Amino acid sequence: MIELTDIAYVRSGVADLATATEFATSIVGLELVDGGEPGVAHLRADSAHHRLALVEGESGVIASGFTVADEEALAAAETALETRGIRAARIDPYGCRSRRVRAGIGFDDPFGNRIELVAGQHSLATPVNYSRAAGITEFGHLCVDAPDVREAYRFWSSTFNARVSDWIGDDACLMRINPVHHKLAVFAADGPGLCHMNFQVAAIDDIFRSWHFLVEQGVEIEMGPGRHPQSGAVFLYFQGPEGFTYEYSYGVRRIEDDATWRPRVFDPAERGSIDMWLGPTSRPTSQPQLVTTSELPLRKAT
Numbered sequence: 001m002i003e004l005t006d007i008a009y010v011r012s013g014v015a016d017l018a019t020a021t022e023f024a025t026s027i028v029g030l031e032l033v034d035g036g037e038p039g040v041a042h043l044r045a046d047s048a049h050h051r052l053a054l055v056e057g058e059s060g061v062i063a064s065g066f067t068v069a070d071e072e073a074l075a076a077a078e079t080a081l082e083t084r085g086i087r088a089a090r091i092d093p094y095g096c097r098s099r100r101v102r103a104g105i106g107f108d109d110p111f112g113n114r115i116e117l118v119a120g121q122h123s124l125a126t127p128v129n130y131s132r133a134a135g136i137t138e139f140g141h142l143c144v145d146a147p148d149v150r151e152a153y154r155f156w157s158s159t160f161n162a163r164v165s166d167w168i169g170d171d172a173c174l175m176r177i178n179p180v181h182h183k184l185a186v187f188a189a190d191g192p193g194l195c196h197m198n199f200q201v202a203a204i205d206d207i208f209r210s211w212h213f214l215v216e217q218g219v220e221i222e223m224g225p226g227r228h229p230q231s232g233a234v235f236l237y238f239q240g241p242e243g244f245t246y247e248y249s250y251g252v253r254r255i256e257d258d259a260t261w262r263p264r265v266f267d268p269a270e271r272g273s274i275d276m277w278l279g280p281t282s283r284p285t286s287q288p289q290l291v292t293t294s295e296l297p298l299r300k301a302t
């Protein structure tokens with residue numbers, strides 16, 4: 001079992017680096033850290049050197065990063081993955097420098113999502129100089145896509161210390177690696193991808209203040225403000241350049257008593273299963289090509 005200690009970063013390719021960076025700073029509120037690396041924008045949200053790296057090139061997620069305890073744990077993870085038939089490659093020194101980690105490995109999950117495990121992620125000592133007062137406190141969670149959410153859960157829970165906190169039918173699985181309700185989520189989609197990247201904010205007011213700001217700026221709101229029944233968080237999803245979805249949320253549940261928590265299965269056919277406030281959404285919620293149990297017609301039970 002590989003122990004993930006935290007989520008580390010998202011690395012995403014962008015065709016137009018200037019536009020994506022401008023959005024991440026003046027709209028989302030992240031700090032642009034001078035990484036001194038041409039073609040890469042490092043964006044800071046909390047004490048880590050960066051949580052989002054935008055890399056000039058082909059548009060789309062490059063990797064989702066997670067931390068392990070140290071370099072020994074990284075070497076053990078490499079062996080454990082190989083024992084399971086998963087080929088992991090060492091991230092070269094230039095890649096480690098760009099990611100601001102001591103060491104790292106990369107591999108694909110069963111659906112082709114690139115996952116990186118890193119040790120020694122750099123922290124910055126100075127307070128974050130947020131570009132806008134969005135109230136961001138930290139990188140909250142990341143969400144990847146997969147065509148088979150249950151299979152994805154089997155992968156994450158058997159390979160790593162990920163435990164399911166809640167299901168939304170077979171459409172989504174929300175998993176924790178510490179007491180926070182979820183640090184990783186998998187949502188149903190045709191193929192691999194980054195569903196969204198979440199930043200926690202300090203207060204419910206930040207959600208509503210940002211909502212007005214984003215609308216004023218002509219940003220596409222995908223969903224919210226609303227409240228997720230799973231984590232209890234008040235949320236706002238919006239779309240950045242090149243289809244990158246950001247989420248702010250406030251008030252995510254903590255599961256302190258791990259042993260007694262029973263994952264719930266919310267019915268995706270119920271409108272409130274995603275937003276208890278029943279707000280409109282332009283986000284894909286369930287995948288029509290997948291027949292989930294909630295889409296089967298009700299028949300007389302036998």
Ligand SMILES: O=C/C=C/C(C(=O)O)=C(/O)C(=O)O
Nearest residue numbers: 143185228230231232233274
């Ligand atoms: O669609 C449901 C989303 C649930 C949550 C939550 O409970 O906080 C998320 O943040 C999410 O995975 O986006």
Ligand SMILES: [Fe+2]
Nearest residue numbers: 141143198247
């Ligand atoms: Fe989320």
